[in-house]
Amino acid sequence: MQQLISKYMLYKKSFKKSFLALFFGVLNIILLSHSFAAETQPKAVWYRYYDQGVANISSSITPAHIRHGYEALDINMQVIRRAHPYNAEKDLQQAGARAQQAQRYEQNARLKRAYSNSTVATNKKNEHLASIKKQISTQQARLKLLQNDRIILKRQEIEHFRKGTTVPIELKQAIQYNSENINQTKNNITNLQNSYRKTQTFYDDIIHRLQSLE
Structure with a gap:
């Protein structure tokens, strides 16, 4: 029994040495292959x-x-x-294009931070346009009232002319004030209509750019 144990221990030591020798041999081959590959890569001298x-x-x-x-x-x-x-000239030309591209990237980034996506921008557009539409309607209703007032005031003025009486100063001032308000209201409507178109174009561009990023 003692002889069997001794043989087993000798076999175990022999196997361990063989395994370690094989392991380090493989490792050396791997290291040498990497070293050879690095050395074979041409270097600029x-x-x-x-x-x-x-x-x-x-x-x-x-x-x-x-x-x-x-x-x-x-x-x-x-x-x-x-x-x-x-090529300095070519690089200068490309520099301008790079600057424009960088500026556009920055603008797109700001749009993303401000609106997140095209759906949010569309909702903002509709809100602003609805607000301007409401202001236009208000100004148009005011213009209609002023024009009706003008008809009444002018009739009173014509009646004084028909009778040959002097037109009261208060009536003249009312007619003048009414005329100024009509002109101002018409200008307000024109400005609001221009603002409506500009707002529409502004948001259409933003929405288009956001859609291209989605």
Whole structure:
């Protein structure tokens, strides 16, 4: 029995050593493969640009490289990548477009914060238009009353003319005041109608932009 136990313990130690040896062997292979892959990836050592056909090489990128465009070379002077020349005019044109795009992004962000979505904006639009419509109706009703008052006042004035009597100063002032109120009310209606159209266009643009973001 003692011999069996001794053999078992020897087998266990032998198996443990074999397993550890296999494990570390596999680990070494993995590490070596990663190291080999990293070493095989080409690294830029030199940077070359051409100025009127003349090659200029340096170990770093200078403004001249950027201006003319350059090639990145490995240790064997093989091209591993190319960079196009910097075009200041093109970049300036694109800068304007980028600024407009950034401004539009900011505007869209503000719209999202203010209205969340097109449904909320549509409800706001309807509320504002309904309010302006109500004001227009009020002004139109006021205009109608003023015009009716004018008819009465003018009849009184004509009656004085017919009788050949002097038109009272109070009547003249009432006619003048009525005329001024009519003109002011008409202006109010025109301004409200313009405001209605502007509000409609304003919200239509917002709704369209929000819908494009949804």
